[in-house]
Amino acid sequence: MEKILVTGATGQLGSELKVLSENYSQYEWFFADRTAISLNNIKLLKEQLELIKPTIILNCGAYTAVDKAETETELADVVNHLAVEVLATYAKEHGVKLIHISTDYVFDGTSSTALNEDAVTNPINVYGATKRAGELAAMVVNPDVLIIRTSWVYSRFGNNFVKTMKRLLQERDTISVVNDQIGSPTYAADLAQAMMEIVTAQEWIPGIYNYSNEGEISWYEFVLAIQEITGDSCEVSGIPSSSYPTPAARPAFSLLDKSKIKEVYGVTVPDYKESLRKCLKFKV
Template sequence: MKKILVTGAKGQLGSELMVLSKNYPHFEWIFADRTQVSLDNLAVLKVQLESIQPTIILNCGAYTAVDRAEMEQELADVVNHQSVKIIAQYAFDNQIKLIHISTDYVFAGTSAVALTEEAITQPINVYGATKRAGELACLQANPDAIIIRTSWVYSTFGNNFVKTMQRLLKERDTISVVNDQIGSPTYAADLAQVMMDIVTAQEWISGIYNYSNEGEISWFEFVLAIQEIGGYTCEVNGIPSSAYPTPAKRPAFSLLDKSKIKKIYGVTIPDYKESLRRCMKLLRSER
């Protein structure tokens, strides 16, 4: 029986893979948190991987606190770059399939057209720089690996933008949201399914792929969609990023072109509103 190791098992994507795992009982699943696979402790990481002996690794673990990374550069680099190098090398040496998750933050955000996998990377914050370093280390150590870049991830699990906005829309009379950062959200359940579609596909074609839900929107428009679906009456105002300064800069435009993953793996990608409705319906039923 093939053994799938999921790192970052308690994160949004890891949690969605756990839900999905019941549909794939012919795999043995290992859901590893940071104590079982310590991405922040390079001295023990290889030994931990050797003790698990997976057949497939889905590397969902990452340092994702974008603003805090500006102050914790070393830790962000260990988790997002150096640990990836060890995992990729281990996978290559042992002929293990590896899917590694990356981010739209590897881009500068100066494009005006959807970004392909070949678009020039130029991170503008520490998080993006460490994730790009992780991509390069992964492909250098393991040319057989698959990297999936994704964006604006949310889920019924953990803390995320959708949950935060639902709470604020309920609690406040008015909120302000940036309207000049453009991209597309990703429902982690959809991304988890795509990862399993790749794992179970007849052919394994290595390289970088982009995945997010369909649609080109700002964070402001995303909140308007949450408001519409949830029936909230709070007033939502669009503001420029300059009015909401953060420690880390954000790309102004990071819409991902998904043509490659559609063509190679035949993936059908839902519209962002369709996926948002599914997620919010589940959140309602959990109350």
């Protein structure tokens, strides 16, 4: 029986894969938290992989504290770059399939059209730079790695934008949300499903793929969509990014073109509102 190792198992995507795993009993599943798989300790990571002996690795673990990464540069680089290189090397040496999750933050945000997998990368923050370094390192040591870039991930699990905004819409009379950063959200349950469609596909076709839900919106419009579903009466106003300064810069435009994953693997990509409704049916 093939063994699937899921890193970052307690995160949003890892948690959704755990739910989904019940539909894939043909695999042995190993859900690894930070103690079972130490992405921040390269030497230990190598030993842990040899113990677990996976035949498929779904790398959902990452250093994702975008603002904190500006000061915790070394830690972000170990987790997002050097650990990914170790996973890719292990996968190469043992004939293991590796799906690695990356980010829209590898782009600088200057595009005005949806970004495909060949678009020029130019990260504008440490998080994006370390994630891009991880992509490059993985592809150098293992050309058979499959990378999925995603954006604005949310879920019923963990802390995320949807949960925070749902709470604020209930607690406050007014909230202000950035309206000049454009992209598309990703419901982690949809991404988990796409990953399993790739894992179970008849042919493994490596490379970089994009995945997010369909739609082109700002964070402000995303909150309006949440409000539309919840029915909360809070007043929501849009503000420019300059009115909400953060330690790390964010790309102003990072909409991902999903044509490749749809064509190569036949993956269905739901509309963002449809997926948002599904998520909000849970008590998030």
